[in-house]
Amino acid sequence: MKLEVGDIITTKKPHPCKSNQFEIVRKGADFKMRCLGCDKEIWITREKLEKRVRKINGEKP
């Protein structure tokens, strides 16, 4: 799965704030994603992230 910083992803499970859109903000062994609903940043492993992604919406316009 190709995930880049700046990509907006839709996750299968929504965040507690009900948004299911996140922006990738850091890439590495672990990824950091920012919830577009509440601006909270979450560290997540690539493995977990790939399981959560429903689709990649591409870069933020």
Ligand SMILES: [Zn+2]
């Ligand atoms: Zn949120």
